[in-house]
Amino acid sequence: xxxxxxxxxxxxxxxxxxxxxxxxxxxxxxxxxxxxxxxxxxxxxxxxxxxxxxxxxxxxxxxxxxxxxxxxxxxxxxxxxxxxxxxxxxxxxxxxxxxxxxxxxxxxxxxxxxxxxxxxxxxxxxxxxxxxxxxxxxxxxxxxxxxxxxxxxxxxxxxxxxxxxxxxxxxxxxxxxxxxxxxxxxxxxxxxxxxxxxxxxxxxxxxxxxxxxxxxxxxxxxxxxxxxxxxxxxxxxxxxxxxxxxxxxxxxxxxxxxxxxxxxxxxxxxxxxxxxxxxxxxxxxxxxxxxxxxxxxxxxxxxxxxxxxxxxxxxxxxxxxxxxxxxxxxxxxxxxxxxxxxxxxxxxxxxxxxxxxxxxxxxxxxxxxxxxxxxxxxxxxxxxxxxxxxxxxxxxxxxxxxxxxxxxxxxxxxxxxxxxxxx
Numbered sequence: 001x002x003x004x005x006x007x008x009x010x011x012x013x014x015x016x017x018x019x020x021x022x023x024x025x026x027x028x029x030x031x032x033x034x035x036x037x038x039x040x041x042x043x044x045x046x047x048x049x050x051x052x053x054x055x056x057x058x059x060x061x062x063x064x065x066x067x068x069x070x071x072x073x074x075x076x077x078x079x080x081x082x083x084x085x086x087x088x089x090x091x092x093x094x095x096x097x098x099x100x101x102x103x104x105x106x107x108x109x110x111x112x113x114x115x116x117x118x119x120x121x122x123x124x125x126x127x128x129x130x131x132x133x134x135x136x137x138x139x140x141x142x143x144x145x146x147x148x149x150x151x152x153x154x155x156x157x158x159x160x161x162x163x164x165x166x167x168x169x170x171x172x173x174x175x176x177x178x179x180x181x182x183x184x185x186x187x188x189x190x191x192x193x194x195x196x197x198x199x200x201x202x203x204x205x206x207x208x209x210x211x212x213x214x215x216x217x218x219x220x221x222x223x224x225x226x227x228x229x230x231x232x233x234x235x236x237x238x239x240x241x242x243x244x245x246x247x248x249x250x251x252x253x254x255x256x257x258x259x260x261x262x263x264x265x266x267x268x269x270x271x272x273x274x275x276x277x278x279x280x281x282x283x284x285x286x287x288x289x290x291x292x293x294x295x296x297x298x299x300x301x302x303x304x305x306x307x308x309x310x311x312x313x314x315x316x317x318x319x320x321x322x323x324x325x326x327x328x329x330x331x332x333x334x335x336x337x338x339x340x341x342x343x344x345x346x347x348x349x350x351x352x353x354x355x356x357x358x359x360x361x362x363x364x365x366x367x368x369x370x371x372x373x374x375x376x377x378x379x380x381x382x383x384x385x386x387x388x389x390x391x392x393x394x395x396x397x398x399x400x401x402x403x404x405x406x407x408x409x410x411x412x413x414x415x416x417x418x419x420x421x422x423x
Contacts, residue, residue, distance in 0.1 A: 026205075026221035031139055034212055038135050039128075039419045041213025048127040052120040059113035065106045068098045073280075090288045093280025097298075103270020104263075112260035115253045122250035128418035129246065135211040135419070136409035142204040142222040144402040149197040151398060155391050156190035162387065163187045165374060179380040186384075226401035236342060242335045246416040251330045255323040258316070265316040269309055271301040334414075341407070341414035348400070348407040355393070355400040362386075362393040 039045065074092040099106065166183040169175035202217075209218040242248060277295045281288040302309065365386050373383040
């Protein structure tokens with residue numbers, strides 16, 4: 001390769017490196033799209049669905065004892081002794097057995113398994129409500145991060161203009177060096193907060209991407225407003241809401257499962273009746289030609305097993321008492337959680353409205369004080385206090401709006417609002 005070719009290649013590489021790499025454009029996502037994607041892809045929901053499928057399969061296993069059991073067999077045997085020659089026999093056939101009565105133990109087991117399915121279905125709703133809360137929190141956090149970047153950018157622009165104004169007064173001999181250095185420090189702080197806000201957006205995007213069920217970091221841009229859904233109803237019947245809470249319903253199903261488990265343990269002491277039938281062919285030659293059949297009734301009754309069944313009843317009885325106590329505890333806890341979530345939501349919504357008034361006042365004071373400082377009517381120290389107050393109130397307003405939406409999401413979660421039924 002000639003030196004001229006190498007020089008051209010190096011020039012092209014340097015030219016390509018001089019252009020900045022364009023970052024991928026953020027994908028705009030709405031709240032509804034986040035709901036749909038999380039419902040389809042979130043791994044926690046997939047795990048909860050499979051738990052419900054396991055419960056259904058377990059019930060089918062238990063219910064199988066109520067149906068006839070059929071099996072086929074084939075046998076080849078060789079026998080002999082010192083007094084007789086070796087002989088062979090061949091046989092094949094089918095056997096069938098049917099449970100007739102077991103003290104209703106199997107029906108009770110099926111009922112318990114059915115309640116286990118119900119508990120798994122309510123557990124799925126609880127999981128969905130948890131995922132919805134985390135998804136909503138991540139979506140609101142990204143909205144907040146996006147607005148924070150805009151706010152910090154505006155603050156930095158205002159700090160830069162303030163620095164220019166202080167610099168002009170300093171150069172004219174009407175301001176001391178301490179004021180100039182303070183203005184420089186305020187500008188540096190504002191620039192740092194812009195960089196910090198950019199990094200915060202990346203983190204918020206990753207959190208939202210994860211809660212949507214995506215793999216890896218996706219550049220997302222949340223579409224929406226922090227000003228939505230700040231209205232609250234005044235009258236809320238918490239007692240009726242807690243009765244529909246999936247956590248409470250799940251525990252109620254587990255209590256019923258334990259109740260049927262106790263009934264099944266008691267019924268296990270009853271005799272068990274089975275009908276049996278066999279149809280076969282057997283002979284000393286292959287294929288067997290002699291037909292055989294049997295039909296019978298089998299009864300088993302446990303007499304003594306070292307106290308195993310009594311211990312099983314005691315365990316099932318204790319399990320039922322435990323489930324009853326847990327149901328009461330969970331219901332009371334859910335009622336308190338509802339009250340707490342509702343109170344926080346109402347407080348946050350009202351606080352956002354109050355903070356809006358503080359922001360309007362701070363903006364008006366800042367406009368007036370800037371004009372007063374430029375004409376020398378107020379000192380730098382007084383002007384800086386008003387400017388810093390505006391910055392504080394702007395950030396507080398953003399946090400108040402985001403907190404109102406996050407506490408609303410917690411209120412919905414406390415009610416059991418799942419991804420599928422809450423927009």
